[in-house]
Amino acid sequence: MIEFQNVSKAYALGSGKKVLLDNVSFFFGEGVNIGILGVNGAGKSTALRMIAGSETPDKGKILRSGTFSWPLGFAAGFNGSLSGEENLRFICRIYAANIAKVTKLVADFSELGEALYEPVVTYSTGMRARLAFALSMAIEFDVYLVDEIMGVGDRLFQEKCKAAFNEKSKQSSIIMVSHSMNTIRDYSDVVLLLSNGNVGIYEDVEEAIAKYEKIVV
Amino acid sequence: MKNFWTALSVQRRVIFALILRETRTRYGKTRLGHLWALFEPLAHMLTFAAIFSFMGRSSPLGGSVALLVLTGLFPYALFSNTATQLMNAVSANRVLLSYPHVTPFDVMAARMILEVLTQVVVFTFVLFILAVQGLWDMRIDNILELITVVFVCAGLGAGFGLINAVLTFKFPSYAQTFGILMRPMYFMSGIFFVASYMSTSIQNILYYNPVAHLIEWFRSAMYEGYESSFLDKKYLVTFTITVLFFGLLLLRLVRHKIRQQ
Structure with missing residues (x-):
């Protein structure tokens, strides 16, 4: 379970401030796989780190139950x-x-x-x-947090990752950031689309992807 | 309440894991690395003991010069190493902060515990060597008090270390500044002399240096029949608690910012 209650987050950026999340609230129960979409710098990785608990919101509250992985990415610790x-x-x-x-x-x-x-x-x-x-x-873990890690290594290893992931998704849920629409399609039940501090929640993955592609071009 | 205990057990696990990891990275994988940790302070002390006996100086507290230097160096090293180790704890463990369980406080706590353990082992080892050489009569005046001073040393070091860590985070060049500030402390804390045997005018200046009190307290607990007239425990303990409190407060103010970088 993950819940955001009126969460705001901004980064100091040179002279000004970049607002990543502006008063965002949502709730997802157990077993929901979430895909996070957004252009570069929209705050996808920050959102994932906040879900993990590595970063705290400036305002608002984040509640979670169950065990969460660290945000899995290339820059592993x-x-x-x-x-x-x-x-x-x-x-x-x-x-x-x-x-x-x-x-x-x-x-x-x-x-x-x-x-x-x-x-x-x-x-x-x-x-x-x-x-x-x-x-x-x-x-x-109950929830695996994945930051663009799919597509590691050669084709054979990728197949292996996919198989392991599919196996995991039977008991655990996945929250992932990806630029690959196919990966988002394969693993998400719900999509969060981040843009300009707002979060759009889409139960229909295709609708989210269409909307995202409109922002990108 | 259940959450509190879970959080506490996670923290205990994290700090333990950090200590093991830190031991590995600091002393390396070879036994030689661990040996070096023992050899360095031993060489340090033996050099001074040699210089002093060459100059024909004797210990004003009775016993050997080596014991005088050791009882001064140990509290000093424990204090100053803890302060330096904590100052660099966050920058040295930055990658680990990406794990949600690991907090800036944890990396500092782990370093403090490891520093205390290392210094106590080294002290015991050197003391043993002195006993073998007949330079220590194997008597300790008050062992409980001695242990208390160890904790005060670590506490004072940790307080400065916390403040240092926050200052280094805000102003990266501060790390060098602290090193420079500490240099005169080495000569002004009574490692090579006994503060209570100095003239009143010198004592009046030394009084403000908490490390001088640490060393005096340590020696009072170590030497039988020596009660320092210089030592002000109340001043030292108040100073330590204040510094610790400020250090923890400063860390609390910036801990989220530390993680973001």
Whole structure:
């Protein structure tokens, strides 16, 4: 469950202020998959971080129940000097997950092999993303927050991600930011369209996409 | 009430995970790294003990010069390292703040705990070496009081560390400034002399330095038969609580801003 009560958020931007959310309220119960659409800089990632709890609103209240993942994205919080496995241990500890179980799942899924025990600085962007994705899939959450992470690695790995994601979406729900309309179509029940501080809520995904495409062009 | 306990158990988990992680990043994966942590203060102290005995100076408190230097260096190092570690805690752990569970307060608390543990281990280790060398008679005047001073040192360091962290966040060049400000403190806190044996005019100036009180208190608890006439516990404790309070207040004011960057 996630609820925004009169939430406002703005960023100081040079001389002025950029309003991302202006007095926004919504409520979604358990099991609703939400897609977030908006042009660059509309505040999609900020909204996702606020849902996660990494950022707080300037005004208003955010209520949530159930366990939420961290916002999954390319810029995962890995320490470069530590190995993938050491980073994994840290994340397991803060989420009270079983380290042995998660390590096994991540090793199988990420296909990193021995590299899992090498410092993360030596990883390519693709390897980092694979680790991030595998790790988030290995820990159980009620709600997975995804920031543009689909489409990691080669075609084969993408298929694997999709399969894992589909499996997850049976028990958990997904809140995602994406620029890919197909991804939004595949996973969303509801779409939030962010523009100029306002949030449009669309039960009809196609309607949201049509509206979004009108803003973009 | 249930929420409160859940939040507390999450925080405990996060701080524990941060301590383990910090140990890894700071001392590396090799045993040599841990050894270095012990060797550095030992070398520091032995150098001064050597210089002092070469100059023919003896400890005004009786016992060895090495013990005098150690009982001055330990409270000083605990205070100043905690203040510096906390100052840099947020910038060093920025990536971790993307995890909603991890707060700026947590990274600082983890660093403080690790600093206290490290310094206490180092102190005990050096004390053991002194005992083996016959430079310490293996007596402690009041161990409970000694432990109390350790907490006061950490508290004072944490208070300055919190204020430092917020100032560094607002004015990034402040980090160097603090280093420069701390340099004279090294000579003005009574590591190499005993504050209560100084002339009244010097004592009047030293009085305002809380670290001088820390060291005097620590030595009073360590040396049998030594009660410092200089030490003002009330002043020190009031100072510590005030600094801690201001530090926590400042952090509270900017904690959301810290996360946004």
